[in-house]
Amino acid sequence: MTGERERVRWGILATGGIAAAFTADLVDMPDAEVVAVASRSKAPAQAFAERFGIPRAYGDWASLAADEDVDVVYVATPHSAHRVAAGMCLEGGRHVLCEKAFTLNAREAGELVALARGRDRFLMEAMWMYCNPLIGRLKALVDDGVIGDVRTVQADFGLAGPFPPSHRLRDPAQGGGALLDLGVYPVSFAQLLLGEPSDIVARAVLSDEGVDLQTGALLSFESGALASVHCSINGGTPVAASVTGSAGRIDVPGGFFFPEHFVLHRDGREPETFRADPASGPRTSLKHEAAEVMRALRAGETESPLVPLDGTLAVMRTLDTIRERIGVRYPSETKA
DSSP states (O other), X not given: OOOTTOOEEEEEEOOSHHHHHHHHHHTTOXXXXXXXXXXXXXXXXXXXXXXXXXXXXXXXXXXXXXXXXXXXXXXXXXXGGHHHHHHHXXXXXXXXXXXXXXXXXXXXXHHHHHHHHHHTOOEEEOOHHHHOHHHHHHHHHHHTTTTOSEEEEEEEEEOOOOOOTTSGGGOGGGTOSHIIIIIHHHHHHHHHHHOSOSEEEEEEEXXXXXXXXXXXXXXXOTTSOEEEEEEESSSOOOOOEEEEETTEEEEEOSSXXXXXXXXXXXXXXXXXEEEOOGGGOOTTOOHHHHHHHHHHHHTTOSSOSSSOHHHHHXXXXXXXXXXXXXXXXXXXXXXX
16 A cells, blocks of 8 residues: 555454444544445345445455455454454455454464465454553553563453353353453453463363353463453453552553553652543544554555564463363364
């Protein structure tokens, strides 16, 4: 792509809630144009297209993957289908932004990354937290040593539920459980600040279907730091995070991955509150990740420095190890 103001043409793959939220933000961006949507059948795609004024609706994924008028596809299926959906789009020559968890496991993630790199296509995990300006400010403070050497990171994400056995979060075939849907956030937050852990201990409460209802993990790092992460689909948690260093602490209250503010505590000083810029939009906005994709495409980049693929692979390895420790394995993996 050339030209800073050239519109980026998007395709949307899937028509669920997160696809609708992302599309609603996209159609509000003057440098983005949503030109096509696809679902497994025509009716939901057509209804989605009419809702958002999208010119083309496909009843299959392959047609979207082959649409040469589409620059980049946003893959918003359940993560059990990410490998197939994103892979099809990359093979069709499209760039891809793929929802989290990136795939079911690190093997599938590695296959997508190799495919994108081999075809010189842009690929990014839709880890919107990494694109949030306030999270960027927090990371910069930590990297600059404002709280000294990081000693501990704590983060949680739990929903009260209850979710019936028929819900996708309870379905092993769809990669159900707390870890991939919710735990990916605490793990990604910890690894944003500390990198990949050297050792992992984990425990979980499993459902009758064999997915995790709640999981806690302790991640150890070569630096000597520890991270405590927790996720749950059977109990609402504060969804908060904190980072403690040798010279201070940063607390991120309610909704740590899309914060309104965080508080910096330093020894001998009054607490400092850092707030999100109101001009950057609502805290729930997905525009930051969309803007990063479009910036990278215009710059000719195939990876985002904010959400690097090696970081995504590292997170998937951690999630794999946690699942190994707690004894969760998905049906498709038993055939691999």
